[in-house]
Amino acid sequence: MPGYNAPNASTPVAPAPVWKDKWGAIALDKDAGDAGTIADRDTKAIAVHDAMSDCKARGAQGCKVVLTYYNQCAAIAWSDDSYGASTDKNLQMAEDGALGACRKNGTGCKIVYSACSMPERVR
Template structure:
C-alpha cells in the first residue's frame, strides 16, 4: 500500500494541488491583502464613525429705554453683537437711554407688558418664555398683561 501512496503524492505535486506558500511580491497577494482593494479578503474592518454634527450658538437680546421703546434682535452669532444690535435697534425706534434687559442664546424669549411695566424672560420654549413674562408682569403690577414680543434664537448646524 505504501507503493500506491507515492504516485498519488507525486501526481499532486506535479499538478500543483498542494498548497504552496503565497508569494508576497505578487499582484494577487497585494490585491487580497490591501484593505482598499475590491479583492480584499482579510477580516472585517471597522468603518470610521460618521462625523458628528457641529452646532453654532445663536444669540438674541432685548433692549428697552424704560418708556415703552424696545430693540429686539435674534439669531446673532455672539452675545456682544446681539446686545449692541438690540441697543441700536432701540435707538433707531426713537428710544433714549436704551439698555439691555435680556441677552439669551439657544432658547426663546418673551416680553410681557401692560401700560405700567414690562418684563423679559427666556426659557427653553416660546410658550414657557411667554408664560413667565406675562406671569411676572401680572404678579408685579396686579393688572392684566399681554405678550408684547416672543421669539427664539436656536443653535444652527454648521456642518
C-alpha cells in the same frame, strides 16, 4: 455578504455634528415704552449692539439691555405699570414666564415680543 458585520470589522463612525450658537437681546426704555429686539446673531456683543441700535432707532433715549439669551427663546410681556422678561427652550414657556413676571407687579399684561435664537448646524 462575506465579512459584513464580522466581529473584527471596523464600522465607520459618522462625525459628530457641529453647532454654532445664536444670540438674541432685548433692550427697553421703560419710560418711553419702546424696545429694541434682535435674534439670530453670532455673538452676544453683536446682539447687544443691534438691540440697542434698534431701540434708539425707535426714538428712545433711555435704552438698557434687560435680557440676552442664546440657543433658546425669549419673550417680553408689557402692561401700563410693569413688564416681564423670560427665556426658555420652548417659546410658549418663555411667553408664560414673561407673563408671570409681568403680573407680579402689574395688570393687563400682554406679550409684546417673542422670538427664538436656536443653534445653527454648521456640519
